[in-house]
Amino acid sequence: MTEPLLALHQVSCHFQRNNEDLAAVDGVSLSIRAGEVLGLVGESGSGKSTLGRIIAGLQRPSHGTLRFNGAVLPEKLQRRRAGQIQMVFQDSYASLNPRMTIGDSLTEPLLARGERRSVIHQRQGYWLERVGLGARFAQRYPHELSGGQRQRVGIARAFLCEPQLVVCDEAVSALDVSVQAQILALLREIQSDLGTAMVFITHDLAVLGGLADRIAVMYLGELLELAPCWQLLNTPAHPYTQQLLAAHPEPTLDRNKVQVIAPRTTELPLPLSTDVGCRFADRCPYALEACRQTPPWLKAQAEGRAVACHRSDDIAGVAPAG
């Protein structure tokens, strides 16, 4: 088997809050192959964004190692890494300098790499065209653009250096559906043309259907399920994935479809590093006493699926909700 593009081994990230040790990301191991699109799904507080920032080098992991093309990555973001791993952010306005023209924002990463002026100019023009904006946008400022246009700039800036991996953190979440569809189509087109690997972080499972090769589901800092996109959406194995899918509002007329399996009257707990057992047990309809005692490991199953659940074999026969 060939070396994966990026391999995470037991990556954790802890934060201190009110004298408690929170494990925002807790022992996550996964790998991304060259050219692959990995969807990273979870609710707020699941640690998906923190994991994305660790991959992009914007956050230092507390434990664990990242190997990129076989070499262990240094902890801090370095110029060399920036050329190979790029990021597209959710808030396109906050991620562009309001006092720089779009053109200047786009030349910045190339200047940092020491490219020649003629190359920079040509690349900037090419990418403005490529994301559907046109060269005249180079003179404009971020506030003159709509949200969709700004996100196109964000995409151009990320792909400009032709990185091997792009992390998209909720890149389409703030957009209206019609614009969202445009941006998704653009992302997929560029991704498949350049063969760039992508980590696509989102809370909306539905946008992954036409985009991701595999999907990883996170809950309170842990990886609960990792499976090929189609298997995960159609036959979710982990009870949490099943709940997520069942809660997703689909534009269908079958009202009883969307239901809350385990109505939560308590608030989402914090992922304390002192937790024992499965963190999902409190919300899980299948939880046994054993689930509260020992944490489940991510176990490999057939068809490239991996599930962290003590009872995944028992649940497999149950028709998935949703």
Add this chain to the structure above:
Amino acid sequence: MSVVAIEHLQLALSGNQVLREVSFSLEEGECRALVGESGSGKSLTAMCLLGLAPPNAVLNAEQFSVMGQPLPAQGHRDWRGWRGRRIAMIFQNPMTALSPTRTIGAQLSECFRLHRNMDRRQARAESAALLERLAIPRAEQRLSQYPFEFSGGMLQRVMIALAVACRPKLLIADEPTTALDVTVQAEVLALLRELQHEQGTSLLFISHDLGVVANIADTVSVMYAGETVESASVASLLRHPAHPYSEALQAAMPRLHSREITVAIPGSPPDMRGTIHGCAFAPRCKHRMAICEDSPPLLISPRGAGVRCWRWHPDYPERWRLQHD
């Protein structure tokens, strides 16, 4: 009698026509969704129903009434008799809608004391009972807490509690679940549905998400560029969208069990700073015809949807197809 009757509502902000033609009605106990993208005027329409349009707004309407009574002029002091008691609103972002410096209990009790003339103790007891009804654990203790001590989902329940405290006839919910996770969203939607049936409230539900709309609304009005372009039952809109924009909006929705990337609507909505001639959607419409240079009237599709599109005109195929092809 309709709870809300709006006909030909227009609103101009510093000379720009931002609401061009809004018409819909809401019956007793009904839930109507207002669907559209940012800038389509759905939130502005809701603000007008609370008398909260910006001070420089110029409002015009053939009919603009709630429960058969015409509404006061925007910003007029008579609105005090309407807000809270008869019309209430759930805002999208509870963190900014609630005061950060006052406890949840103080903000909830205020509502009972002002509108229902209760004393301090009664109001507090009533507030606790209401929070309990909305499945907030340890309601009594939580009354002494501040908004920052609540999670997003719990805070949205407090917003709902505030809005339904006086059992209004009309409840307006402006994207109440947009900021929430899907599992929490499902809980909040279930709660809203329950309350609506329990109190017989009419609900005006503003959303951009057709998936959410399908789960809560009975009827839908689709807005585009300050205009209600289609009004229909949810079933009719989802199965047989009559307006090309409704159709395109549905095709753009990402679906769970589809391998296809959804179809994007080409182009972008018109700039509301200029005057719009003819059908506002025409430049992006795949059915565009020569006649679309003229504003389409409100027509009725064979399935009963009210729709602003020339394709439903009785003369459509015979007279215009040639021009089109």
